[in-house]
Amino acid sequence: MRSFGVNELIFIVSAARWTIALSVVAFLGGAxxxxxxxLARTGTISPLRYAMIAYIKLFQGTPLLMQLFLAFFxxxxxxxxxxxxxxxxxxLTLNASAFxxxxxxxxxxxxxxxxxxxxxxxxxxxxxxxxxxVLPQAFKIAIAPTTGFLVQLIKATSLASIIGFVELTRAAxxxxxxxxxxxxIFGIVALIYFAxxxxxxxxxxxxxxxxxxxxx
Amino acid sequence: xxxxxxxxxxxxxxxxxxxxxxxxxxxxxLSMIFGLVVxxxxxxxxxxxxxxxxxxxxAYIEVIRNTPFLIQLFMVFFGLPAIGVRLDADQAALLAMxxxxxxxxxxxxxxxxxxxxxxxxxxxxxxxxxxxxxxRYVVLLPAIRTVYPALTSQFILLMLNSSVCSAIAxxxxxxxxxxxxxRTFRSFEVYFVVTAIYLAMSxxxxxxxxxxxxxxxxxxxxx
Numbered sequence: 001m002r003s004f005g006v007n008e009l010i011f012i013v014s015a016a017r018w019t020i021a022l023s024v025v026a027f028l029g030g031a032x033x034x035x036x037x038x039l040a041r042t043g044t045i046s047p048l049r050y051a052m053i054a055y056i057k058l059f060q061g062t063p064l065l066m067q068l069f070l071a072f073f074x075x076x077x078x079x080x081x082x083x084x085x086x087x088x089x090x091x092l093t094l095n096a097s098a099f100x101x102x103x104x105x106x107x108x109x110x111x112x113x114x115x116x117x118x119x120x121x122x123x124x125x126x127x128x129x130x131x132x133x134v135l136p137q138a139f140k141i142a143i144a145p146t147t148g149f150l151v152q153l154i155k156a157t158s159l160a161s162i163i164g165f166v167e168l169t170r171a172a173x174x175x176x177x178x179x180x181x182x183x184x185i186f187g188i189v190a191l192i193y194f195a196x197x198x199x200x201x202x203x204x205x206x207x208x209x210x211x212x213x214x215x216x
Numbered sequence: 217x218x219x220x221x222x223x224x225x226x227x228x229x230x231x232x233x234x235x236x237x238x239x240x241x242x243x244x245x246l247s248m249i250f251g252l253v254v255x256x257x258x259x260x261x262x263x264x265x266x267x268x269x270x271x272x273x274x275a276y277i278e279v280i281r282n283t284p285f286l287i288q289l290f291m292v293f294f295g296l297p298a299i300g301v302r303l304d305a306d307q308a309a310l311l312a313m314x315x316x317x318x319x320x321x322x323x324x325x326x327x328x329x330x331x332x333x334x335x336x337x338x339x340x341x342x343x344x345x346x347x348x349x350x351x352r353y354v355v356l357l358p359a360i361r362t363v364y365p366a367l368t369s370q371f372i373l374l375m376l377n378s379s380v381c382s383a384i385a386x387x388x389x390x391x392x393x394x395x396x397x398x399r400t401f402r403s404f405e406v407y408f409v410v411t412a413i414y415l416a417m418s419x420x421x422x423x424x425x426x427x428x429x430x431x432x433x434x435x436x437x438x439x
Contacts, residue, residue, distance in 0.1 A: 061372075061418040063379035065390060066411040073403040077219040151282065158284035162383055169286055182294035190283045190291065197282035 004179045012185070015171030016192050022157045022167060025089045027150060030096020037101025039130070042108045052101065059098035065159050067091045072163045088160035096153055103145045107138040144211060147204035151197045158193075168192060225400035226409050236392030237413055243306075243388055244375040244421075247313035251374070252325075252367075254318030256356065259325040273322065280319035286380055288312050293384045309378070309386035317374045324366045328359030361433050368425040372418050379414070389413060 002008070041052040059067065071091030075082045082090070111134050119133040161170035172189040176182050226233075262273045280288065292315070293308035303311065332355050340354040360367065382390035393410040397403050 058415065061376075061415045062411045063376040063390070063414055065379045065382070066407055066414060069407040070404070070411060073407060077404055079219075155282075155284040158286045159380065161286070162380075169284065169290075172287075173290075176290075176294065181298075182290065183298050186287055186290045186295055190279075190287050193283045193287065194279065198278065201278070201282055 001180060002178045004175070004181045004184060008175045008179060009188070012168070012171045012175055012188060013192065015166060016168050016196075018165070018167040019154065019157050019169075019193075020196070022085075022088055022092065022160060022165070023150070023154045026092035026096050026153055026157070029089070029093030030100050030153070033093060033097025034100025034104055037097055038104035038108055041101060041105045056098045056102050059095055060102070064091070064095055064156055065162060067095055068159055068163050084160065084163050084165035087163055088157070088165045092153065092156060092160070095156070096149070099149055099152075100146065103149060104138065104142055107142040107145070108134060110141050111137045141211065144204050144207035147200050147207065151200050151204070154196055154200075155193065221405060222402055223405050223409070225402050226396065226405045229396045229400075232392045232396060233389070233410070233413065236387070236389035237417065239387050239392075240375070240378055240389040241417065243310060243313065243381070243386070244371075244378050246310060247317055247374060247378070248371045250310075250314040251317035251321050251371075254314060255321030255325045258318060258322030259329055262322065262326055263329060277319045277322055280316055281323075285312070285316050285377055286383060288316055289380065289384060305381075305384045305386040308384060309381035309388070313374060313378060313381070316377070317370065320370050321367060324363045324370060325359065327366075328361075328363035329355060331362050332359055357433075361435075364425075364429055364433060368422070371425070372421050375421055376414060376418060 037052050037055065040048045041056070043049060068088060068091040071094070072082065072084065072087035075087070075090075115133055115137065116129070119129045124133065157167060158169040160167055161173065164170070166174070168189055172185050176185045179185070258273050258276070261269045265273070289309065289312040292312040293303065293305065296303060296308070336354055336358075337350060340350040345354065378388055379390040381388055382394055385391055385394075389410060393406050397406045400406070
């Protein structure tokens with residue numbers, strides 16, 4: 001049996017870059033998708049609105065692990081061969097789009113009605129109305145819950161280990177299988193996740209309090 | 217696309233899937249009940265315990281909420297035996313789920329208790345209620361009523377999250393799916409059907425939670 005040394009530690013710590021990479025890709029993809037979902041969900045085109053409600057319900061009502069499995073095995077059926085990295089990125093992006101879409105829908109709808117009416121009265125069409133009036137205000141409200149969701153997303157990337165993508169959790173399993181020091185290894189990994197997530201959680205809470213004070 | 221879908225193998229294993237679904241429901245329901253108990257004590261400790269207790273509860277909440285459930289599960293399943301506590305996969309899954317949901321639910325219940333106005337407690341005291349009665353009828357029940365939507369959506373998330381327990385081969389729906397998959401190689405079909413079952417279960421849980429609210433949590437005279 002191998003012992004747990006510096007090399008093993010370096011292997012684990014350097015695998016954190018894949019956790020970060022996956023989080024960033026899924027967040028950016030989810031932000032793009034989420035914006036479209038939120039706009040369609042708050043828009044006036046009924047079929048699109050219902051489609052988005054169904055999309056959100058589907059992704060919020062099923063386990064992320066199943067979504068990752070389907071993202072892994074589904075493209076194969078269509079003739080695309082995806083590796084675990086692409087499958088994880090695809091699954092997490094679709095998942096994040098649904099959650100961010102629902103969060104941002106709330107933020108868009110939370111901008112006071114008077115703002116919409118005033119902008120419409122000024123003759124602004126949909127695009128400038130969104131671009132210059134609604135979204136900037138919604139953005140401020142969205143910072144706290146979006147950061148909160150980013151924490152969820154970083155933790156969620158650990159599930160990519162189950163479909164075989166070597167990120168932080170998978171690296172820990174590999175090293176644990178070779179050295180069998182579970183407490184130490186998963187403790188270190190928990191600490192790394194904590195170091196990534198906790199500052200974001202604190203930031204999110206601060207923003208929330210700031211907004212609550214501003215609203216008072 | 218020249219793939220031929222074959223759902224036959226999956227539907228032939230309906231008994232395994234039904235058992236798996238039942239085990240997921242049981243595992244989730246038990247975790248919810250124990251998790252709520254943890255949350256009530258956690259919230260009480262955080263609001264009225266001595267400082268060290270409050271710090272310990274804060275640390276518990278922050279650690280659990282900022283680390284992945286999968287790592288918590290591995291800690292319980294692989295870590296505890298290293299210090300002499302041996303659990304089988306099902307016990308480890310239940311324990312990890314209770315620890316996990318307990319942290320989230322503690323914060324939710326705390327928010328509920330904090331929303332109770334002081335005057336309400338004083339009114340209870342003026343009516344001559346004993347402190348246990350005050351806690352039960354004046355504080356806890358209205359608190360839970362207030363945060364019920366947040367609490368139940370957390371519980372549904374927990375049910376969905378229980379699929380992660382398949383990683384340690386605990387007996388539940390996803391593990392059943394993995395078994396069928398490795399036997400039939402109908403990966404997409406199996407997980408597609410199982411995803412549909414999870415969706416149905418999350419709707420069913422929503423329905424049950426709504427029924428519980430109507431039956432037990434509606435305000436007297438308002439129902």
